[in-house]
Amino acid sequence: MATEPLTLQQAAGEFIRDRHRLGAYVNGLLRDAHAAEDVLQEVWVLLSAELEKGHPIQNQAAWCRGVAKNLILRHWEKRQTAKVIADSNALEAFMDRVEACFAWADTQDHFASARLAALDQCLGSLPERSRRVLSLKYTQRLAVERIAEETGQSLVAVKKALLRLRHALLECVRRRLSQEEWTV
Amino acid sequence: MDRMTTDELLQRWDAGSMTGDELRELTSRLEDPAGRCALLEAWLLESGLPERLPGAALSSLQPVERLEPFEDPATGWEKRRTGWFSWRPLVAAAAGVVLGMFCTSVGFAYLGPALSKMQTLLYDSFENGPLPEGKGVPRECGIWSGDFTEIVGEQQGVKPESGTKMLRFVRADYEGKAKTEGNHISDVYRLIDVRPYRREFADGSVVAQLSAAFNAFAFPAQENYNAALTLYAIDSQTAASLANRDDFTLWTKALAFAAHHRTRLDRDPKTWQFVSTDLRLPAETDFLFLHIAVLNSSASRTHLNFDGHYLDSARLTLGRRTLKP
Numbered sequence: 001m002a003t004e005p006l007t008l009q010q011a012a013g014e015f016i017r018d019r020h021r022l023g024a025y026v027n028g029l030l031r032d033a034h035a036a037e038d039v040l041q042e043v044w045v046l047l048s049a050e051l052e053k054g055h056p057i058q059n060q061a062a063w064c065r066g067v068a069k070n071l072i073l074r075h076w077e078k079r080q081t082a083k084v085i086a087d088s089n090a091l092e093a094f095m096d097r098v099e100a101c102f103a104w105a106d107t108q109d110h111f112a113s114a115r116l117a118a119l120d121q122c123l124g125s126l127p128e129r130s131r132r133v134l135s136l137k138y139t140q141r142l143a144v145e146r147i148a149e150e151t152g153q154s155l156v157a158v159k160k161a162l163l164r165l166r167h168a169l170l171e172c173v174r175r176r177l178s179q180e181e182w183t184v
Numbered sequence: 185m186d187r188m189t190t191d192e193l194l195q196r197w198d199a200g201s202m203t204g205d206e207l208r209e210l211t212s213r214l215e216d217p218a219g220r221c222a223l224l225e226a227w228l229l230e231s232g233l234p235e236r237l238p239g240a241a242l243s244s245l246q247p248v249e250r251l252e253p254f255e256d257p258a259t260g261w262e263k264r265r266t267g268w269f270s271w272r273p274l275v276a277a278a279a280g281v282v283l284g285m286f287c288t289s290v291g292f293a294y295l296g297p298a299l300s301k302m303q304t305l306l307y308d309s310f311e312n313g314p315l316p317e318g319k320g321v322p323r324e325c326g327i328w329s330g331d332f333t334e335i336v337g338e339q340q341g342v343k344p345e346s347g348t349k350m351l352r353f354v355r356a357d358y359e360g361k362a363k364t365e366g367n368h369i370s371d372v373y374r375l376i377d378v379r380p381y382r383r384e385f386a387d388g389s390v391v392a393q394l395s396a397a398f399n400a401f402a403f404p405a406q407e408n409y410n411a412a413l414t415l416y417a418i419d420s421q422t423a424a425s426l427a428n429r430d431d432f433t434l435w436t437k438a439l440a441f442a443a444h445h446r447t448r449l450d451r452d453p454k455t456w457q458f459v460s461t462d463l464r465l466p467a468e469t470d471f472l473f474l475h476i477a478v479l480n481s482s483a484s485r486t487h488l489n490f491d492g493h494y495l496d497s498a499r500l501t502l503g504r505r506t507l508k509p
Contacts, residue, residue: 019435020232028227031198033234034361038369045410045445045479074483090207097214098223105224115225116232123236131237138233139425163195170191170229 008051011060015044018061020112025102026068029095030075033141039071061106062099069095115173122172130165137162190222198230235436305376305392305472306500309346310335316351320358321373321426325471330372331358336494340401341453345496350399353478353490368480369412370490375423376472376500378465384502385465392417394442395460395499396476400449401492407482409493413461414443414477415500417469426473434473439466449478449493456496465502474500 015022022043027036043064050057057063105111123131136147148158188196193210196202202210213219314327315335322329332355337348344350353370361367384390398411416438418426426434435441442463449457463472478493 016435020228023231024224024227027231028223031200034367036231038367041369041412041445041479042481045412045481048445090204090211094207094211094214097211101214101220101223104220111224112228115228116236119229119232120236134233135237139237166229167191170226173225173229 008048011047011051011057014060015047015064018064020116021061021102021105022064022068024112025065025098026072029069029072029098035075039068039075042071043067059106062103065099065102069099114177118173118176119169121176122169125172126165126169130161133158133161134165190219191226194223194226198226303381303502304499305378305502306374306474306498308498309344309496310349310351311347316372318355318358320361322375323426325375325377328372328374329358331355331370333370333372340492342399342401342492342494344494345397345399345456347496350494350496353493353495355490356480356488367488369477370480370493371475371477372495373476374474375426376474377470378472378502379470381502382467382469384504385469386467388464388467389504390465390502391504392463392465392472393460393499393501393503394463394474394476395458395497396495397456397458397497398447398449398478399453399456399494399496400451400478401453402451403491405451407480409449410445410479410481411447411449411457411459412443412445412475412477412479413459414441414445414475415461415463416441416473416475417463417465418471418473419468420470423471423473438473439468440464445479448481453492472500474498 019040023036023040026039026043027033030036030039046067047057047060047064123134126134133147133151136142136150137144142150144155144158144162147153147162148155151158153161188206188209190210190213193202193206193213196206197210210219214223308328316328316330316333318332319329320331328351331353334352334354335349336352337350338344339352342350351372353372356367356370378385378392381390392415394413394415396411396413400409403409416434417440418434418438422434422437440463442461444459444461447457447459476495476498478490478495480490
């Protein structure tokens with residue numbers, strides 16, 4: 001049976017619905033919020049162009065990740081930074097495995113939403129000071145040096161605090177999810 | 185290599201300090217369901233944090249801009265309906281589905297003809313007024329700010345669409361931007377206070393329309409550029425922290441938004457390309473946030489500079505239109 005091509009409207013809906021997973025994929029691989037934003041915008045541009053040509057896309061989430069992967073590789077190639085692993089075979093194998101992880105998550109109805117809901121609760125339980133440090137890092141995107149200036153802490157203390165907070169949030173999310181599973 | 189936990193390996197990846205052996209070890213851990221979950225959870229957390237944290241508050245928001253007299257839109261403005269979408273994220277998040285989208289190109293239609301009793305909130309052909317600032321997202325109403333741009337007269341065979349001046353996109357970065365490598369989008373933004381009109385759009389029948397004209401010099405054939413418009417309806421709280429938001433985060437914080445990213449610029453400096461996007465205003469809207477950009481989509485892009493890409497006749501209007509049931 002032939003699949004009806006997605007309309008732009010349907011594709012936009014799906015793109016928005018999947019934005020957390022796609023954002024995590026791009027941001028996780030790139031580790032650069034500015035570059036990740038550009039890649040996400042470009043994925044949408046390319047997706048809408050493809051649909052306008054009438055080309056059917058069977059699995060939009062996987063298609064978007066495939067396009068994002070190519071854009072990320074191109075970005076790395078241009079930047080040639082130390083973050084790019086010299087061993088391209090190892091990197092390729094890693095990216096394939098990451099794709100498999102996200103393809104699995106696509107099949108789980110509430111995987112992302114449950115974790116993000118838990119994250120909201122965990123953030124709510126953090127002291128104001130900790131939330132501020134996270135805000136400086138994640139919403140203002142300040143360098144660690146600037147965060148140290150803003151908070152009056154040493155560079156090492158800020159680095160440690162960020163690592164500790166991230167770890168604590170991750171553990172909190174996992175704990176909440178395991179409690180929910182237990183009580184269901 | 186000491187036996188590291190998967191979380192520790194993921195931290196090494198995140199820090200960009202991973203060896204080849206560590207990467208192979210991490211890859212093999214991802215075959216296991218526990219490793220898979222560890223990666224997904226860590227990366228979801230990392231990308232989910234920006235939209236869940238408060239931004240820095242602005243010291244003040246300026247009052248509404250002075251309204252300029254409105255003239256009927258010039259004939260020949262081509263309304264491009266493809267390549268854009270609009271969205272009510274808060275509703276969508278609550279319901280688990282995407283609601284509130286409308287797109288005339290796929291069959292949704294408005295009742296009646298064009299906008300009636302149209303009110304122009306902004307018409308800028310860059311003839312006068314404050315110079316655009318290259319300081320990133322503006323912190324107040326009434327100014328264009330974003331990446332480096334400049335006001336110019338006719339140049340490189342491009343004549344202003346209206347008047348004698350136009351805005352030129354100069355670079356894909358702004359003063360003090362932390363990371364500039366790989367940037368290939370030159371943006372300008374403007375914040376518009378619509379609180380004085382809230383009574384008008386409280387019933388959901390008002391549509392905001394953002395339109396603009398784009399042109400470019402005869403750039404090399406192997407290069408590609410796209411024009412993009414995005415119009416966000418936001419509340420005061422989001423407006424107060426705009427400087428700390430990126431587009432992707434704003435998508436989730438806005439009450440609604442409409443975007444058009446699909447107009448490819450031609451290489452003919454004699455022709456202006458007109459782009460517009462419409463957004464039905466939610467009743468809670470306090471501000472409209474305009475984002476206008478040119479994207480360098482060339483495979484060979486290597487630098488931040490834009491050599492001759494122009495914007496003119498940026499217009500924002502409000503008009504009443506009702507949806508067909």
